Amino acid sequence: MKNILVVKMSSIGDVIHALPVSWAIKETYPDAHLTWVVEPPAYDIVAMDKCIDEIILFHKKEFRSFGGFLKNFGPLREKIQARDYDAVLDLQGLFKSAAVAALAKAPKGMKFGMWNMREGSKYVSQPVVGEHVHDHVIERYLDTARAIGCQVKEVRLPLEVPAKEQSLTRQIFQQAGANMDNPYVVLVVGASWPTKCWPDGHFAALGDWLYNRKIIPVLVGSGPVEMQKAAEIAAKMDVPPINLVGKLNFKQLAYLFQQSAAVVGGDTGPTHLAVGLKTPTVMLMGPTYPRRTGPYGQMDNLLVVDRDCRECMKRACPLGHDCMAIIQPEAVEAKLCKLLSLDTANI
Template identity: 45%
Template sequence: MKNILIIKLSAIGDVIHALPVAAAIKKTWPDCHLTWVVSPIAADIVKNSPAIDNIIIFDRKKLNSLSSFIKYIRPFSHQLNVRHYDVSIDLQGLLKSALVAFLAHADKKIGYADMREGSFLISSPVKGSHQRGHIIDRYLDTAAALGCAVEDVVFPLGITLSEKNKALSLLSENGLTIESRYIVFIIGANWPNKRWPTAYFSQLAEWCKNHRLTPILAGAGKTDKVSAVQIKSSASDIDIIDMVGKTSLKELAYILQNAVAAVGGDTGSMHMAAALNCPAVMVMGPTDANRNGPYRQPENAIEVGYPCRHCWKRKCRFQRDCLAAIKPSRVITKLENILEGGCHSTILCPESTK
């Protein structure tokens, strides 16, 4: 294999899940040229990865009208076809990724097991031994189908020295070092029903204080900033560090890599924590831990007891706060087990050489 194309556009957590495919390919064919097509929102995840040679940005918003489609698609197609690909791997499995695969004209086109929106008409779905397993293993089935060894799962995030230094500086501004005992609270998520109640994070901060652990709030956007204010105001006597909106993804990655643990819902930063071997206590309701839980940490997933769990809906049809059913005591039990048991077996994440 000389030229290989991976198509995984978004979201952040999904792109993190797909990274081991790039690592497996590079390990099998170290001299191959690997191109990754990604959406703007998730581009930082693949930037500077030691397993990826070229990144092409695909902006779905440019296709919202016929005129913008015509204006955008020709230069995008030209950029895509600078190389002739031996194989394209569609790990998105949707109409938009099928368009990219079609335009790429690879000799062989494959995709992962759960392809939808007609994408299976362009790329052949690979239904391997993990078809009903974790999404990372489903993606790796595509690499295995090409002849790659997939036993050693590696997440080639590529955290640069600059990103590490910025993370260290941010910790220092808040009276911490990388050796400090801190827990990262991932307080937001794209779906409202993937967000743990702010009142519960405040209660968890009290537990942290009693165990000499510093809680760090992480997230981005207006909703997370409002949540951070609520958490801090409900626990005003506790030293809670608010880093919402203050880190890049890779700077947060370095902070997570050295954390005692992370707590949050099924969202990108929590999957990044799991990829970095940070114990990730994930509270889950609308999504399935078997498919989307913290990778190789099934013991750290907490699911609601509702019979409607795994509904995969962004809004609850019963109008309830789904994750409110998971009380802080259950998360605390997991954290106490983590403190007693130490770290998990290592899931490698090589540094960037770029």
């Protein structure tokens, strides 16, 4: 195959889970030109993928009005149709991705998608019901790569952080009051759903425990809600943590993870990025399915809420429970002791 198009636009975590498809494609077709369609929020992550040759940005907001559609449809179509593709993989499975896949020129029967295609996307791309249909979402994505002949010898997130971003990360870390050469653990403070978030007090207790072990706790996240959460965590701690919430782009965040001793976080994009980079990661899960989105390759580091109603897939608990509070800091500390070969006394 000479030209392959992959459509995977959002969300951040889902894009990260899909990127091993790029490695699988280049593993089997090293000379293929791989084009990836993505939305702006995930651009920085896709741009680090050394297997992707071309990125087409899909600005969804620009298509919401009739005037915006008329203005932007032509240029998008021109970009999509600049090549004839041997295969198209729609890993989004929604109307917007189906519209992009429909524009792409490819032989009949060479457009494939996930098994659970929605919003009419199955009428554009053939759903792939592979052997991993009930397994981790990474394997489900890879089943679409297998459908075009990819052997998938290795599952890898092929990201490379530019040297400039590495240097900037070190500068930002130093300006925040610490040295990246000292041991640190990154705490991912937020998530897209309130039900996925670990309580502030638990993060604070873990941060104090890390300081007592001469390990720097570093908070990361983005947006005003997570900035406020970080401030509340810091207020509860004996010694303030290094607070990098809102200060790093995804390239810098990736480098921060690569240099860290470990990462702790919920089922959210940054945590999945850490897992994909093979950084030792303790993932905390409650309302979502570990089998689908747990820490791929690091399931021993997973902590799941001990409640019958877990895996409810609710953004807000209808019963008013804070399920994630059930996971105590001591449980995370025990995982970190094992990962970092720390003394388990007085956890």
